[in-house]
Amino acid sequence: MARRVSTRHKVIATFAAWLVAFVIFFPILYMVITSLKTEPEAIAGINLIPSFTLESYVAVQQQNDYFKPFMNSVVIALGSTLVALIIAIPAAWSMAFSPTKRTKDILMWMLSTKMMPAVGVLVPLFIIFRDTGLLDTRIGLTMILTLINLPIVVWMLYTYFREIPGEILEAARMDGASLSGEIIYVLTPMAVPGIASTMLLNIILAWNEAFWTLRLAAANAAPLTAFIASFSSPQGLFWAKLSAASTLAIAPILIMGWFSQRQLVRGLTFGAVK
Numbered sequence: 001m002a003r004r005v006s007t008r009h010k011v012i013a014t015f016a017a018w019l020v021a022f023v024i025f026f027p028i029l030y031m032v033i034t035s036l037k038t039e040p041e042a043i044a045g046i047n048l049i050p051s052f053t054l055e056s057y058v059a060v061q062q063q064n065d066y067f068k069p070f071m072n073s074v075v076i077a078l079g080s081t082l083v084a085l086i087i088a089i090p091a092a093w094s095m096a097f098s099p100t101k102r103t104k105d106i107l108m109w110m111l112s113t114k115m116m117p118a119v120g121v122l123v124p125l126f127i128i129f130r131d132t133g134l135l136d137t138r139i140g141l142t143m144i145l146t147l148i149n150l151p152i153v154v155w156m157l158y159t160y161f162r163e164i165p166g167e168i169l170e171a172a173r174m175d176g177a178s179l180s181g182e183i184i185y186v187l188t189p190m191a192v193p194g195i196a197s198t199m200l201l202n203i204i205l206a207w208n209e210a211f212w213t214l215r216l217a218a219a220n221a222a223p224l225t226a227f228i229a230s231f232s233s234p235q236g237l238f239w240a241k242l243s244a245a246s247t248l249a250i251a252p253i254l255i256m257g258w259f260s261q262r263q264l265v266r267g268l269t270f271g272a273v274k
Contacts, residue, residue: 028250035243042239056244063241064230066248073223073252075138076213077206080145081199084153087146089195092157093183097166107158110151118148118211129216136218144216145206152205153198160194161187200260207253224249 034042035057036050060066095103125144126135134140164187172186188195210225217226228249231242 028254031243032247034239035247037240039238039240042243056240057248059241060231060244060248064227064245066227069222069224069227070252072138072141072217072221073207073225073249076141076145076221076223077203079138079142080149080206081202083142083146084150084202085195085199088150088153088157088198089188090183091154092161093187095154096158096161096164097169107155110154114148114151122215126215135216136220136222138221141213141217141221141223144212145209148209148212149202149205153202156198156201157191157194160191160198164190196260200257204253204257 030046030048033048033050036052036054037047038051038053038055041047041051095107129135129140134143168190169182169186172182177186207223208225210229213223213225214229217223228242228245231238231245
């Protein structure tokens with residue numbers, strides 16, 4: 001009887017999990033379906049059976065070059081992630097293994113910066129970027145995305161590093177390891193799952209960032225978020241073309257997430273089980 005109840009619970013849990021997954025994935029599925037419709041079909045309403053035409057993808061490519069914003073997104077996402085990790089790893093190491101009575105206050109202060117409305121600092125940052133020549137440049141967007149995602153990166157790495165026994169680092173010091181050697185050759189290899197998941201999350205956040213990329217980039221450094229926005233015009237929204245542009249924009253990050261999901265899950269659960 002207990003086994004039958006347990007089996008029933010597993011079936012219900014599995015069904016619920018699939019239902020939640022479908023609800024989450026349905027907007028993406030419907031976007032792809034809409035991108036395979038003609039504009040009249042897309043405007044007509046909900047229809048899950050498209051005509052399977054690629055005319056929207058052809059029109060999108062003819063209107064805007066996909067390759068340039070794609071490369072901008074790659075450079076900005078990877079660049080901001082690399083810079084954030086270079087800054088966050090030593091910072092998280094310091095707070096995890098040499099904490100002070102103000103460590104938690106510092107972490108909370110860093111996290112509180114994410115609660116500030118971005119529009120509140122838009123004007124001063126725009127003026128700074130304009131006067132320093134960083135407006136509409138890859139370097140400028142890399143810097144701003146590094147800064148806005150850095151608190152999350154530090155918090156995640158701090159959490160992972162706290163799960164590593166401090167005795168291992170003390171043993172490395174006794175063996176003559178320098179400060180940089182302790183971080184590079186001892187700490188980093190042990191925290192690879194956590195660092196990898198943090199890196200993947202930061203890439204996703206940087207890839208999907210729209211507020212700053214739409215306001216600090218115009219043509220030269222415009223990433224795929226600006227590529228999507230270009231299909232909104234005063235004449236209205238062209239749903240099929242907009243869906244095709246969105247599909248092209250999210251496809252690389254979806255594929256990366258699909259192939260790295262095991263590493264991402266392993267990193268997110270790093271240290272959860274002793």
